[in-house]
Amino acid sequence: ETGVTQTPRHLVMGMTNKKSLKCEQHLGHNAMYWYKQSAKKPLELMFVYSLEERVENNSVPSRFSPECPNSSHLFLHLHTLQPEDSALYLCASSPDVYNSPLHFGNGTRLTVT
Amino acid sequence: QKEVEQNSGPLSVPEGAIASLNCTYSDRGSQSFFWYRQYSGKSPELIMFIYSNGDKEDGRFTAQLNKASQYVSLLIRDSQPSDSATYLCATLLFTSGSRLTFGEGTQLTVNP
Secondary structure (H helix, E strand, C coil), rough: CCCCEEEECCEEEEECCCEEEEEEEECCCEEEEEEEEEECCCCEEEEEEEEEEEECCCCCCCCCCEEEEEEEEEEEEEEEHHHHHHHHEEEEECCCCCCCCCCEEEEEEEEEE | CCCCEEEECCEECCCCCCEEEEEECCCCCEEEEEEECCCCCCCCCCEECCCCCEEEECCEEEEECCCCCCCCEEEECCCCHCEEEEEEEEEEEHCCCCCCCCCEEEEEEEEE
16 A cells, blocks of 8 residues: 555556546545656656645646646546557646645556557 | 666565665755655555664665765665565655655566
8 A cells, every 4th residue: 555546557548539648646645646657767757736826837748638626536537639649647746736646556557559 | 866766676585585675866955755655557655764874774774874975875674576566756845745755666677
């Protein structure tokens, strides 16, 4: 039990599909994050939410759309993705957005065909 | 210049040896430093954090920080095969709040 649960673990989708990634944290944290991890590249921060409010959007293409309905749940809606979007997508949470270590979920391995 | 730089490795050490993992960072404003371990196919897990210059020890792990040299390292004593993983260095700028910046990671293999 990592405290941060992501579903699905694996996802294969075509470029015209619409899918969503889900993240749930059971740690009582106030901040949640989406990261992208590609081979041989550093973790890339995509979005940050603090108490359901988006506080950072790191120039992510609009084909990625986050949603945070409450402080325990975070979604990443995907549509018309490209093959280069294939990566491991990691959700994380922390007690707050300032000076806190991150707790990661197990990630969703996404393959775009 | 990369914001957080690590040797990608692979770094290979024999079982029982000391593994030394190094990380440099470009922004002098960085305040907090973290080491994450990531096993193949798994998510990163926090193993050490350090905020002040000097050494911080936790079991077989020692984090060392030298802010003047913009350098942070992780030493693993008595390395075990189960320590084989990718180690990610990350820094946090106080002024950037949420922006934890990661290096590419160093792949460590401990040979039995």
